[in-house]
Amino acid sequence: MxxxxxxxxxxxxxxxxxxxxxxxxxxxxxxxxxxxxxxxxxxxxxxxxxxxxxxxxxxxxxxxxxxxxxxxxxxxxxxxxxxxxxxxxxxxxxxxxxxxxxxxxxxxxxxxxxxxxxxxxxxxxxxxxxxxxxxxxxxxxxxxxxxxxxxxxGLILGPHENVGRLPWWLTRIERGGRVLAPGTPDLPMQLVDARDIAVFTLDQAEKGVSDRFIVTGPPGNTTYGEWLQMCKDETGSDAEFVWVADQFLVDNEVGVWVELPLWSPAGPEMDNFWSASIAKATAAGLRTRPVADTVRDTWAWLREIPVDERWFGKSSHGIEPGKEDVILNKWASVQSSTDGTAQQA
Known part of the structure; x- marks a missing residue:
């Protein structure tokens, strides 16, 4: 064609x-x-x-x-x-x-x-x-x-990502140390690789299909905890994930989606974000690769770019190190106080 x-x-x-x-x-x-x-x-x-x-x-x-x-x-x-x-x-x-x-x-x-x-x-x-x-x-x-x-x-990741979501997490986790991890590690996600969208789109175009499709990954194809662990494994980092509650992040004015990419506090307005139906696309032939492959290939692409040329570092995505440290220290203090109260009781 x-x-x-x-x-x-x-x-x-x-x-x-x-x-x-x-x-x-x-x-x-x-x-x-x-x-x-x-x-x-x-x-x-x-x-x-x-x-x-x-x-x-x-x-x-x-x-x-x-x-x-x-x-x-x-x-x-x-x-x-x-x-x-x-x-x-x-x-x-x-x-x-x-x-x-x-x-x-x-x-x-x-x-x-x-x-x-x-x-x-x-x-x-x-x-x-x-x-x-x-x-x-x-x-x-x-x-x-x-x-x-x-x-x-749905939520697209993969090599050459120009938004800075997965690239930011990979870069942050590579740096190691305490890493602010938002919400809960067992949150099910629904991610899709740009390359899988490309394959499906061209498959339909070659058939002359005139229709509409929601195209994303299967619901629950990873969890937030598994996804961050994949980033740690690929980068060989010594990162220590510190899981901080949604409400604490909201109270400390952490930017939803942007400062901690792909994070949003739980609530009824977000109930179905990670569970869109892909039944129609699947029936039409949609196939998606494991999220681990996406993380691996994105890291391989990222490593080819000199650190000072990674444009997404100038984007709005990602929390500033100073702010991250402040929140982690405040959270540790809250947890220490809570533990002490529990022991006294």
């Missing part, structure tokens, strides 16, 4: 380009050329999807069997690309997010779940990430004249 990847130099987009090349497809990538490195073997077209002239230059004299949009976040922008690419491609694949589902994670999610209300021509100020992703889905379905395949991933 001829495959166009909008994006294609980072994380999931890169995984899709690599997988498509491995299958013998002809791959074109379209991105600004400002972040990430283009995959060797693809036809590279640099441009800005928000500039009409750049999109017109992209489609001039070209056509594809499949377009995979990995970097669409604003409905207005996505709709413009979908309309312009109509007639130049047979199938438009849009990489959305499970966050596009309106009542998730307070309620269970499957492909019949209602999306957030968001117009297909909404602008970037008309909602947050999940709301705008819902509008992007509508923009593709209404704007593209052809097959539309909507992929709603």
């Amino acid at each position: 001829r495959v166009l990847v909008l994006g294609g130099s980072q994380f999931l987009g890169r995984a899709l380009a690599v997988e498509a090349l491995a299958r013998g497809h002809e791959v074109t990538t379209f991105n600004r050329g400002q972040t990430g490195r283009d995959v060797p073997g693809v036809e590279v077209v640099h441009g800005d999807r928000e500039v009409t002239a750049d999109l017109e230059r992209l489609v001039d004299g070209r056509s594809w069997d499949v377009v995979v949009d990995t970097c669409g976040y604003v409905p207005q922008v996505v709709g413009s690309a979908a309309r312009l690419l109509s007639g130049h491609a047979t199938t438009y694949v849009f990489i959305s997010s499970i966050s596009a589902i309106g009542d998730f994670p307070a309620k269970p999610a499957d492909e019949s779940s209602e999306l957030w209300e968001c117009a297909p021509d909404a602008g970037r100020e008309d909602g947050d990430y999940g709301v705008l992703k819902a509008g992007c889905e509508r923009a593709v379905e209404q704007g593209f004249d052809g097959n539309t395949l909507i992929i709603q991933p």
Whole structure:
């Protein structure tokens, strides 16, 4: 096939380009050329999807069997690309997010779940990430004249991750010492490797499927404790995990999801975050690798990057060492006081 990847130099987009090349497809990538490195073997077209002239230059004299949009976040922008690419491609694949589902994670999610209300021509100020992703889905379905395949991933990890979640944990655990571990080690998680999403997406695209799928790992494919232990094992660290209660972290103003990546305090609004249904995708052929393989391969990739060039160190993810020490010391004091009270009683 001829495959166009909008994006294609980072994380999931890169995984899709690599997988498509491995299958013998002809791959074109379209991105600004400002972040990430283009995959060797693809036809590279640099441009800005928000500039009409750049999109017109992209489609001039070209056509594809499949377009995979990995970097669409604003409905207005996505709709413009979908309309312009109509007639130049047979199938438009849009990489959305499970966050596009309106009542998730307070309620269970499957492909019949209602999306957030968001117009297909909404602008970037008309909602947050999940709301705008819902509008992007509508923009593709209404704007593209052809097959539309909507992929709603869950929590994605893997090599070339450009968010800094697993890379931050690996780097922090490698440093060793006392490590602030949030909540409870037996919390079941539901993680998926970007490469497995790429395989499933291209499998469906090759079949000409026009549908939507939630694509993530099996519920409980690891626990928080097991996941951090995998990071420790891979890095050969002497880290000592200190598990700190959710409420204590909230009381000490630890940033949910960001300061301790993938952590959120338990509560009814999060009841189903780690248990989305993948029954439909599994029936269609979704297969996922063990989380340990994802951790191993991410660490192998990370080790190839000089420490001072690891861009995610400049991102907002990860708690500052000083703040981590303060919280660990306060927690130790609370635990000591509690133990002393128990002994007196």
